[in-house]
Amino acid sequence: MTDRYASFVRSGAGRALVKRLGLPDPPRLRRHTPGDPLLNGPALLGSATGGRLAGPVGKILTAAGVELRDPATADAQERFGALVYDATGVTDSTGLRQLYDFFHPRARSVLPGGRVIVLGTPPDECGTPREATAQRALEGLTRSIGKEFGRGVTAQLVHVTAHGDAGTATGLEATLRFLLSGRSAYVSGQVVRVGAGAAEPPADWDRPLDGQVVLVTGAARGIGAALARVLSRDGAQVVALDIPAAGDELAAVANEIGGTAVQLDLTAPDAPTRLADHLASRHGRVDVVVHNAGITRDRTLGRMDADRWDSVIDVNLSSQERINDVLLERGLIPAGGRIVSVSSIAGIAGNRGQTNYATSKAGVIGLVQSLAPALRERGISVNAVAPGFIETRLTARIPLVVREAGRRMNSMAQGGLPVDVAETIGWLAWPASGAVSGNVVRVCGQSLLGA
Structure with missing residues (x-):
């Protein structure tokens, strides 16, 4: 769909005209192309007094080919592909002045499509209430930067646990590589938590899913088809699933990427067992399960019949629970496995005429947050992405005025593309992302609606 x-x-x-009238100004986003450098310029790496992550992060970025600059010696006129700041040393509110001193003189020094990352400690791990207060304050800083810097610049807060190996290359590198790269073009204003889970760095960061068997539901079109392509590009063997009515489109996607197609109605009583049997006989396991299949049946609650309610809850939420239960019970998702579910900002902010859809997508968030601690001991991570306005055939049918509002009401002043959702799910699927679990990451260009 063209954004005219x-x-x-x-x-x-x-x-x-835009300059004269102050109209929304959609920037050109820096999206990923295989072989691209991680950044489009050097990175300035700063740290609060007593920060614990600047050293490990410097090693990660240097190994990734990023040119680093020190705030003490950097040229005042130089422009940067990224500003990265270790704020883990901020232990009370007065220490927040150090962030002002770092970002204030450099607010205009970030290149178009650049990145801002602030690293902090999860507030619930802080030793004192004052430290927890200061670390929580970082969220307001990063979200405001995401709305101020413009020109396709994104800003994120990464909470890094002080426990385990999350401060080393093993636990943090995958998240930094994603957030700094063009893969995260439509992700901004997010808070990502990096825990202490096991992570396996790939032999080749251009193919971080080599050897992985990945199931994608709803793969025949839109976001699902983009997912299949991105995951295959990254080295995965993709099992593409959709309903029999979409068989021709599904086969086309599977043939294009050299994957396999499975026609299956996920709401059928025997669907989880049939799917598990297929995965067991053909692959012996499934390393990554991506729950992308979803439907809408919109009506205001007072006008909604029971069938519209039941079908949306069943496809978007209950089918995920049933599939997870069978695959986990049969041990088909091994240690190091990944479950990624597609939610929506409707599940965070709600949406008029979509009580069934918003309920199902909020339930997906609940599923992820409840499963994450339960599966941690098995070495399996569970995360969700929550897309905002994404340019698909569904959004093309939205009335013009509503469609334009959806496109412009975010920091990027434009709709996202299916590939933006796919890239984010790809990152969460990487074996190297094992330290990221229980997260809900919005892919919405920092929507002005919702949290």
């Missing part, structure tokens, strides 16, 4: 407004804005006449 964004195309016009990038023309000479459009640029002049």
Whole structure:
């Protein structure tokens, strides 16, 4: 679907009109192409007094080929691909001044499509109430930066546990690589928690899913098809699943990526068992399960019949529970496995005319948050992504005024693409992302709606 407004804005006449009238100005986003460098310029790495992560992060970035600059010696006129700040040393509110001193003189020094990352300690792990207060304050800083810097610059807060190996390359590298790269073009204003789970760095960061068997439900079109392509590009053997009615489109996607197609209605009583039998006989396991299948049956609650309610809850939420139960019970998801579910910002903010859909997507968040601690001992991570306005055939059918509002009401002033959701799920699926679990990451260009 073409965003004609964004195309016009990038023309000479459009640029002049936007500037004169103060209209939304969608930037060109820096998206990932295989072989791209991690950043489009050097990174400035700073730290609060007593920070514990600047050393490990410097080693990670240097090994990834990033040019590092020290705030004490950097050229005042230089522009940066990223500003990275270790705020773990901030132990009370007065220490927050150190972030002002780092970011204030450099607010205009970030290149278009650049990245801002602040590293902190999870507030619930802090030793004192004052430290927890200061660390929680970082969330307001990063979300505001995401709305201020513009030009496709994203800003994230990464809470890194003080326990285990999360402060080393093993636990943190995958998250830094994702957030700094073009893969995270439509992810901004997020808080990601990196815990102490096991992580396996790949032999080749351009193919971080080599050797992995990945199941993608709802793979025939839209976000699901983009998922299949991205995961295959990253080295996965993809099992693409969709309903029999979408068989032709599903087969086309599977043939394109050299994967396999499974036609199955996930709401059928025997669907979980049939799927488990297929995975066991063909692959012996499934390393990553991506629950992408979903439907909408919109009506306001007072006008909604029971069938619309039941079908949406069944497809979007209950089927995920049933599949997880069977795959886990039969041991088909091994240690190091990943479960990634697709939620929605509707599950966070709600949406008029979508009580059934919002309920199901909020339930997906609950599923992830409840399963994560339960599966930690088995070495399996569980996360969710919550897309905002993504340019698909479904959003193309939204009335023009509502569609334009959805596109513009975010820090990027544009809709995302299916590939943006796919790249985020890809990161959560990597074996190297084992320290990330129980997270809900919005892919919404930092939507102005919701949390």
